[in-house]
Amino acid sequence: MKKIEAIIKPFKLEEVKDALADIGIEGMTVTEVKGFGRQKGHTEIYRGSEYTVDFLPKIKLEIVVADSVVENAVAIIVKTAKTGKIGDGKVFVLPVEEAVRIRTDEKGDKAV
Amino acid sequence: MKKIEAIIKPFKLEEVKDALADIGIEGMTVTEVKGFGRQKGHTEIYRGSEYTVDFLPKIKLEIVVADSVVENAVAIIVKTAKTGKIGDGKVFVLPVEEAVRIRTDEKGDKAV
Amino acid sequence: MKKIEAIIKPFKLEEVKDALADIGIEGMTVTEVKGFGRQKGHTEIYRGSEYTVDFLPKIKLEIVVADSVVENAVAIIVKTAKTGKIGDGKVFVLPVEEAVRIRTDEKGDKAV
Amino acid sequence: MKRFWKYLLTAALLATPLVATWAQDAATPAAPAAEAVAAAAATVADAAAAAPAYKDLEAFAGSPGYAIFTTNNLWMMLSTALVFIMHLGFATVETGLTRSKNTVNILFKNTLIPCIGLLTYAIIGFNLMYPGGDYAGKWFGFSGFGVSVSDDIANLTDTYNAGYTYWTDFLFQGMFAATAATIVSGAVAERVKLGTFMVFSTIFVAISYPITGMWKWGGGWLNALETPFYDFAGSTLVHSVGGWGALAGVMLLGPRIGKYSADGKVRPVLGHSMPLATIGVFLLWLGWFGFNGGSVLSANPGLTSLVLVTTCLAAAAGGVTSALTSFVLLKKPDLSMALNGILAGLVGITAGADQMSAMSSVIIGGIAGIIVVISVLFFDKIKIDDPVGAISVHLVCGIWGTLAVGLFGNLAGMAQVVSQLKGIVSIGLFTFIFAFALFFILKMVMGLRVSAEEEIEGLDVSEHGAHAYPDFQAAAEK
Amino acid sequence: MKRFWKYLLTAALLATPLVATWAQDAATPAAPAAEAVAAAAATVADAAAAAPAYKDLEAFAGSPGYAIFTTNNLWMMLSTALVFIMHLGFATVETGLTRSKNTVNILFKNTLIPCIGLLTYAIIGFNLMYPGGDYAGKWFGFSGFGVSVSDDIANLTDTYNAGYTYWTDFLFQGMFAATAATIVSGAVAERVKLGTFMVFSTIFVAISYPITGMWKWGGGWLNALETPFYDFAGSTLVHSVGGWGALAGVMLLGPRIGKYSADGKVRPVLGHSMPLATIGVFLLWLGWFGFNGGSVLSANPGLTSLVLVTTCLAAAAGGVTSALTSFVLLKKPDLSMALNGILAGLVGITAGADQMSAMSSVIIGGIAGIIVVISVLFFDKIKIDDPVGAISVHLVCGIWGTLAVGLFGNLAGMAQVVSQLKGIVSIGLFTFIFAFALFFILKMVMGLRVSAEEEIEGLDVSEHGAHAYPDFQAAAEK
Amino acid sequence: MKRFWKYLLTAALLATPLVATWAQDAATPAAPAAEAVAAAAATVADAAAAAPAYKDLEAFAGSPGYAIFTTNNLWMMLSTALVFIMHLGFATVETGLTRSKNTVNILFKNTLIPCIGLLTYAIIGFNLMYPGGDYAGKWFGFSGFGVSVSDDIANLTDTYNAGYTYWTDFLFQGMFAATAATIVSGAVAERVKLGTFMVFSTIFVAISYPITGMWKWGGGWLNALETPFYDFAGSTLVHSVGGWGALAGVMLLGPRIGKYSADGKVRPVLGHSMPLATIGVFLLWLGWFGFNGGSVLSANPGLTSLVLVTTCLAAAAGGVTSALTSFVLLKKPDLSMALNGILAGLVGITAGADQMSAMSSVIIGGIAGIIVVISVLFFDKIKIDDPVGAISVHLVCGIWGTLAVGLFGNLAGMAQVVSQLKGIVSIGLFTFIFAFALFFILKMVMGLRVSAEEEIEGLDVSEHGAHAYPDFQAAAEK
Numbered sequence A, B, C: 001m002k003k004i005e006a007i008i009k010p011f012k013l014e015e016v017k018d019a020l021a022d023i024g025i026e027g028m029t030v031t032e033v034k035g036f037g038r039q040k041g042h043t044e045i046y047r048g049s050e051y052t053v054d055f056l057p058k059i060k061l062e063i064v065v066a067d068s069v070v071e072n073a074v075a076i077i078v079k080t081a082k083t084g085k086i087g088d089g090k091v092f093v094l095p096v097e098e099a100v101r102i103r104t105d106e107k108g109d110k111a112v
Numbered sequence D, E, F: 001m002k003r004f005w006k007y008l009l010t011a012a013l014l015a016t017p018l019v020a021t022w023a024q025d026a027a028t029p030a031a032p033a034a035e036a037v038a039a040a041a042a043t044v045a046d047a048a049a050a051a052p053a054y055k056d057l058e059a060f061a062g063s064p065g066y067a068i069f070t071t072n073n074l075w076m077m078l079s080t081a082l083v084f085i086m087h088l089g090f091a092t093v094e095t096g097l098t099r100s101k102n103t104v105n106i107l108f109k110n111t112l113i114p115c116i117g118l119l120t121y122a123i124i125g126f127n128l129m130y131p132g133g134d135y136a137g138k139w140f141g142f143s144g145f146g147v148s149v150s151d152d153i154a155n156l157t158d159t160y161n162a163g164y165t166y167w168t169d170f171l172f173q174g175m176f177a178a179t180a181a182t183i184v185s186g187a188v189a190e191r192v193k194l195g196t197f198m199v200f201s202t203i204f205v206a207i208s209y210p211i212t213g214m215w216k217w218g219g220g221w222l223n224a225l226e227t228p229f230y231d232f233a234g235s236t237l238v239h240s241v242g243g244w245g246a247l248a249g250v251m252l253l254g255p256r257i258g259k260y261s262a263d264g265k266v267r268p269v270l271g272h273s274m275p276l277a278t279i280g281v282f283l284l285w286l287g288w289f290g291f292n293g294g295s296v297l298s299a300n301p302g303l304t305s306l307v308l309v310t311t312c313l314a315a316a317a318g319g320v321t322s323a324l325t326s327f328v329l330l331k332k333p334d335l336s337m338a339l340n341g342i343l344a345g346l347v348g349i350t351a352g353a354d355q356m357s358a359m360s361s362v363i364i365g366g367i368a369g370i371i372v373v374i375s376v377l378f379f380d381k382i383k384i385d386d387p388v389g390a391i392s393v394h395l396v397c398g399i400w401g402t403l404a405v406g407l408f409g410n411l412a413g414m415a416q417v418v419s420q421l422k423g424i425v426s427i428g429l430f431t432f433i434f435a436f437a438l439f440f441i442l443k444m445v446m447g448l449r450v451s452a453e454e455e456i457e458g459l460d461v462s463e464h465g466a467h468a469y470p471d472f473q474a475a476a477e478k
């Protein structure tokens, strides 16, 4: 099993979720995060002082999938989340050693 | 060392934390996340339009532990977080290569 | 590639970010989390009943870097985030198998 | 817990006939006392018929009394507006002191209650509470359904009353009425079924509140005691009444899940927005300018200005003493206690706001501020779980304020204390039994409490399918 | 969508001359009717010149009419304060019912609109709307720029008007004026360009609102119909006017991104704070005490108190029926609909608040509460995306309320219905065409809508470089 | 930074005797000027004793003056209520413009200050500020502790004053008093120790504010200048006084951690809720209807309505010019600046609200709106860290408004400018020195500032052990 971590632009969430559902992935966990990267934040002004909002709102998707699905899933995410503009985000793949479904005690690929 | 990631129902947090403390695990990091899975969200209505809340509030626990503790910890989490109803969540185990305690520079098992 | 996960005190974020930028790390993802550890929360009182705030606000940094950079990055984080007081946090290092930049489809070290 | 309310209930049942006899005794010999100002409303509805009227409204506008009548009526209309805004105060206090997952539910209740309250008061309440002189000294009266001005000229001039028209009278009293139900709302929050509560409120405000209100303000038996029971603006008639309803509800509902740990220790359930709670208390204080000021029932300069002074000083004293008490007892200056203390001072002064010196009002309010903190801790201990402290503020300090009329100010004296007790006990018994029985019946018929799952999920989702703060939803739904 | 407004526009263009003739017909024979109270303001500005004045203000202060004049003026000043606070009500309702990423933008607009509105009303609006008796029965009049009291003694005494001074008159009317623009603000929220909207509001409130206002309140042609058009406090003159502006804006803007899915299904865009929305509705209700109560134009006790009763009962009925309607149609008790229902009841009663019985006001408000729910669903369906329901509340219920004057109460009758229709249609056409044309021109010149990127990011960041809730920013910026 | 306040302090010390002599000069020849309205309060307390009183209150109620007195008193009571609600306005503005981790702390302070202020004003302040005619033209006077009506009939009729009873007088003035301390609260927010600040406020409001208030409103030396110093409703007596206290506090406290980067650049510390800030400003504007309107000290129709017009036009102008100025200087339309601009306009018009034409009020308010933006930027630059802009709004615009009385309107003239300067400087020196000394002593005795750790954690947790928004806590505690 692998864990796919994708950092994407928030307004792409709906689309990515639907695209993943289309290939049968129906479990994921979503976190609101802030990203810092090449996409520089905007300068804002509050009561006359400028400041840079360095950290931009992003969405992190965490999806644990069987090894066989990883490649396809990553490809789908990359395709769907792409706008071509800076700040589109990253996809990382990490190894997972075990997975358990709490409700049923099922383990491994069956659990995800 | 391993990292245990557990996605659980929010109201189970207190209980799981206490159960882990009982087996000597006293460090963990908690994140508010939203989960998408078999447990379908409820349909809600706002000013006459229906919509589905797909993403349900969940809590993610991250606990880095020594290899020897993993099995027991996972078992405890599964046991305590179980309600038997859909949406109970998952537990994942990931490998960790290094851990450092910032305050003391301690490394490895001593750091967690 | 490795993923560095650092749990730090919130007010250290600015400094750590700047220190990492100095060694050329310019991508990271930040999450607001709550930490539970040796640093016991304070006791607070609401309308006469005491309660303990067990979970303290922390910041989690996630930084995926090339293997060669890991050691230095961890050292910098530990140095910058240290206050010497309890609750300074942890740094964990996890293996990453793949990374993709969504915008360009670049993979591996080039993507981070 | 169970034992506690069994005890109370038994006591209540035993006491009823006792009080009834006692009150009857008092009522028989005494002629309806002509209390200059506060009870003026009592005999009003029929006064109009008897008194000489103006030829037409033009004639009235040309009469020498027109200017002062207009001024009086204006004050009463503005007082009505101020009492109205108390409903927003209640809504925000209750919302602020409860969790965000129940916010839509509380706002919905507190929005609908004044709406329903006004409508039922128009249909039945006003005529139950002010049935007219035929029922003077009685326990009950009713002068027919609906509001309308049968005789324009009389009802719209000072023939009706020196201080206001029929319409102003109705609206001012109507705004008061809904208050009682709103008080209950706070105490039963976060677990009561919406439908059940709406039915309860409707009946409570339509029937129970006006009946006990009639006993005093409608010229009923409490007003006809030899030493008449005195309740200037409603420490008992409004606030305690709400408080008794709240107590009945909480006893039948039980505490919120999570309020007590398995080993019986009190665990706080934190309110979700202190700014909302603070906004609410300031709005309530503002509203009390009209609640008490308007209860003079005219713009009488000396009396109204005195009432505003005693009201504000009592509020200020309550705020300060509750802050100090909470600091001494709890080691921290507790904002929510200071806020409750201000309300406690306001409720405390309400019964005698026109009878007190500045100094007495400070003492009454100051004591209320101490009482409320101790009371909140006490009710928590005996497992009466009242999220916003409504019982402590409105019931306990309502009783204190009513008693204080016998202890301080112009009316102080043993006879007054006895009359005050008669009023407190009789109205308390009636209201508590009414509310308890009503909640009990509804519990059987409709159910009183949402399921544990719904409670954990929050009533916003389970009862309304909605979120109060969708943008911040993740955080909100713990 | 495109077809829809093309149709409307064509209809409007065709109808204009028709209505003009029709109105002219009516205006010719009829002498300006002397409506005792509501139209008193019409012929005021010049009345002062003609009438006998007091020697000096001291003389006036010593005159027998001074006390009642002072009381009347006091009521009008407080009504002004109450109407003022409606602007905060609008600000919070609109903020609460939209997303947190557009909060600063909405607050900015709703803070600046009353500022700009007051200033333009001082410079031009007041003298457009109340040009004086020379323009009685006309379509248009203007009595010069600026406000100032040329003749102190006359303008500050009851020589000017029995109910208020010149200054009170100006300020009361000025507070009304900005309301119309504020109504538009809610409907076009979350996508309109700030600059464009500010220009629109300024012109709309400076020119369009006073011109149609003059037709009735300024003694113009609608007031001179044989059976004069009746609009007590502005169901049409204020609320529908705002609603027509809103409709024009929304039609040209199109719906917010995400409001309709690719397959055309309605998707809700959730407001971000129900407490703010609720605070707003209560403040609006409070403000309506002055909006309607002050429209009596004196403190006349019978009339003002009746108006407050009809106003509050209609609001209450609207709240209850909209809650019930939403419960029946949508299966859940919807707070935002109940809130809209209260406003619907208030808008509905506004045209005839002084002409209705208590019962009629309940019916009018109750029907408004049903209408508003159906209207919100309807406009959503035809893709008129109005985030806060402004068109349903102010336009649809404004029309309903204006019609209701012909169906209920003292003025009911076929002739009145016809006059009401004349008013509704003529003012609707003028305002809609004016607003549509103005928005259209601004769209060409300045652009009307922010870019899709800016809309997604939120107008707070893109237009103001600011966040409404920086501490909760992550959550807020979805 | 250090140098800056050393300079100011030295200047202050040097200037004191100078001003004293100068003032004395002026005071000697001039008999206490009989300013018709505004200073009426001055000689009131003792007037009662001398003047012929009514036999009893009944007699007064039957007298021809009763109606107008009742109306006047009613206006003053409502003005009191409106000034009261300003405290909620201050609470929400300050809360909104600071971080959520200090919210409970700010709410606690702003809830307790009016409570304490009213109590101290009852005990000592009122009699320090209005010591009676014996002290006319003096620097100081005191007429004994406590408030009570020794002589009912005189103090509750127009024998006391044509505009209000003794009780109304006390309460209206008491509501003003607490304002000064509340202004300080905003400027020292997010770092001052709670206990220290509470002690400061109590003494400041009990002693400093009434003493300088007496100089003018209590009939003291500034009122006795040949050309009397003029401050209608308190641009200087209330707002600058608060502003000087704020300046002293900020100078001794230093800026908040994080406000300036290591290299001295200004870094914004974002307020956490723009809706709260906006609610606050609207409530303050509403309150100003009473603050200025009530300062007429009667319901005089011409004067009160003029005052409301100048007040609202100045507010509107301030809002517009500050929005424009911030747009020009900062390239973005800044909501918080527009809000400050409205307050600036209000503070600016306060000194001369009854002396200005509509046009002059627009100019005065408009200039205040420009000044406030520049002032905020200036104080940020010189490292006077004032989270809510209190010093710019209340001190700087208070000075501007006081000066404007000499430049515009009925009193304009060189002699008036000089008198205005005397008032500004003398009151400024006294207040600044008093506040600085008091803060300094408290700093030695109790400590002034929380520890860096507590500041970073937030005062809510460190001072109160509480959270303002527990449900959203994670986000809130950055």
Ligand SMILES: Nc1ncnc2c1ncn2[C@@H]1O[C@H](COP(=O)(O)OP(=O)(O)O)[C@@H](O)[C@H]1O
Pocket (backbone or CB within 6 Å): A007, A034, A035, A036, A037, A038, A039, A040, A056, A058, A085, A086, A087, A088, A089, A090, C026, C027, C028, C029, C030, C062, C063, C064, C065, C101, C102, C103, C112
């Ligand atoms: N090395 C990294 N580790 C973790 N997250 C990263 C890293 N680099 C970028 N990110 C995340 O990806 C987001 C987008 O990256 P950015 O460099 O702004 O643009 P792009 O994706 O177009 O290269 C960042 O906001 C951050 O959340």
Ligand SMILES: Nc1ncnc2c1ncn2[C@@H]1O[C@H](COP(=O)(O)OP(=O)(O)O)[C@@H](O)[C@H]1O
Pocket (backbone or CB within 6 Å): A026, A027, A028, A029, A030, A062, A063, A064, A065, A101, A102, A103, A112, B007, B034, B035, B036, B037, B038, B039, B040, B056, B058, B085, B086, B087, B088, B089, B090
């Ligand atoms: N493949 C997955 N990867 C990551 N998180 C998952 C995955 N599947 C489920 N989850 C998380 O677990 C939660 C519960 O899963 P769900 O399918 O709803 O019920 P159950 O746990 O009973 O199978 C989801 O809300 C989601 O947060």
Ligand SMILES: Nc1ncnc2c1ncn2[C@@H]1O[C@H](COP(=O)(O)OP(=O)(O)O)[C@@H](O)[C@H]1O
Pocket (backbone or CB within 6 Å): B026, B027, B028, B029, B030, B062, B063, B064, B065, B101, B102, B103, B112, C007, C034, C035, C036, C037, C038, C039, C040, C056, C058, C085, C086, C087, C088, C089, C090
């Ligand atoms: N085993 C662990 N797994 C995950 N996170 C941990 C673990 N131990 C500690 N943490 C995180 O590190 C933070 C600091 O740890 P703590 O024990 O309080 O102090 P210290 O870092 O000084 O040892 C905690 O609040 C928690 O977020």
